[in-house]
Amino acid sequence: MINILGSLFILVGALFCFLGALGLMRMPDVYNRIQTGTKAVTLGVLFTLLGVGFLHPDWWAKLIAIGGFLLMTNPVGSSVIARALYKAGVQPWRAEGDR
Amino acid sequence: MSNATPKAAGHIDRHPSTESGLTLLVMVAIVWLLLTGSLAIQELVAGVLVTLAVTLIAYPRSGILGGVRWSFALPWYILVYLWVFTLALFKSNFDVARRVLTPSLPIRPGIVQVRTNLTSALGRMLLANSITLTPGTLTIDVENDLLTIHWIDCPPDIDLDTATAAIATDFEVALRRFVR
Structure with a gap:
C-alpha cells in the first residue's frame, strides 16, 4: 500500500516535470520558458522527494534538507539567468495585440 | 508598518552582527540535524563542534542573513x-x-x-x-x-x-x- 502511494507521488512528480519540458518546447521566448521550467520542475522534484519519502521512511530528514536547498536555490538560479538576459537587452515577447 | 526604517529605499546593511551570526548558527545546526538524522549523543557533540566551526568561518559573510525578527512564535x-x-x-x-x-x-x-x-x-x-x-x-x-x-x-x-x-x-x- 505504502509502496503504491510512494510510486504514485513519483508519477505525479514525473508528470509535472513533463509539463515543464512541454512548456520549454511551446513557449515563445526565453522568459516564459524560464517560468514554466522553474515552477513545474520545482513542484515535480518535490513530489518525487515525497514519493521517495514513502518508499524509504528512514530518509525523511535528508529529503527535507534536499527540498529546502532546492526551494532556496532553484528560484535564485532562474532569477539570475533572467536578470542577465534583461541586462543584456533581450526584450520579452509580446502578444500581437499588445505591441 | 509604523516602525519602517527610513532607509527603506536605500542601501541594505550587509555587515555581520551578533544577530546575523545567530541566524547562521541556527541554520547550520538545523542542516546538521537533518543530514545526520540522529539524536545520539556522539552525533550531537560532533554537531556542536562542527556548527561552531562553520559559523566562525562563515561569520564575516553572514551579513546577508541579518533581519530576522526573533520571537518565540x-x-x-x-x-x-x-x-x-x-x-x-x-x-x-x-x-x-x-x-x-x-x-x-x-x-x-x-x-x-x-x-x-x-x-x-x-x-x-x-x-x-x-x-x-x-x-x-x-x-x-x-x-x-x-x-x-x-x-x-x-x-x-x-x-x-x-x-x-x-x-x-x-x-x-x-x-x-x-x-x-
Whole structure:
C-alpha cells in the first residue's frame, strides 16, 4: 500500500516535470520558458522527494534538507539567468495585440 | 508598518552582527540535524563542534542573513509562510499546466515593477524567491525596494500599486512577521 502511494507521488512528480519540458518546447521566448521550467520542475522534484519519502521512511530528514536547498536555490538560479538576459537587452515577447 | 526604517529605499546593511551570526548558527545546526538524522549523543557533540566551526568561518559573510525578527512564535510564523507559499506553488503549477496544455497558448507577457516594504537582504531574497515560484511571475531584478517582474499574464497599463497588490502583498504580509 505504502509502496503504491510512494510510486504514485513519483508519477505525479514525473508528470509535472513533463509539463515543464512541454512548456520549454511551446513557449515563445526565453522568459516564459524560464517560468514554466522553474515552477513545474520545482513542484515535480518535490513530489518525487515525497514519493521517495514513502518508499524509504528512514530518509525523511535528508529529503527535507534536499527540498529546502532546492526551494532556496532553484528560484535564485532562474532569477539570475533572467536578470542577465534583461541586462543584456533581450526584450520579452509580446502578444500581437499588445505591441 | 509604523516602525519602517527610513532607509527603506536605500542601501541594505550587509555587515555581520551578533544577530546575523545567530541566524547562521541556527541554520547550520538545523542542516546538521537533518543530514545526520540522529539524536545520539556522539552525533550531537560532533554537531556542536562542527556548527561552531562553520559559523566562525562563515561569520564575516553572514551579513546577508541579518533581519530576522526573533520571537518565540518564529517557528509558527515560518510555518504560516510555508503554508501560504505551498498553496501558491500548487496554484502556479496548475496555472502553468493549463497554459501549456491549451492549444492556443493563452499568454500575454509583460514586465512590471513592484515595491516592497521589506528592508533586509534576507527578506527581499525570500520575497523574490516566492514571487518566482508563484503563479505566472518571475523576478528579474531586485534594485533597492523595487522588484522588476516578468508576468506571464500582464493586464495592459497596470501601475505599480496595482501590481504590488496583485503579486507581492500576500507574501509580504506573511514574511514581515518574521523578517524585516
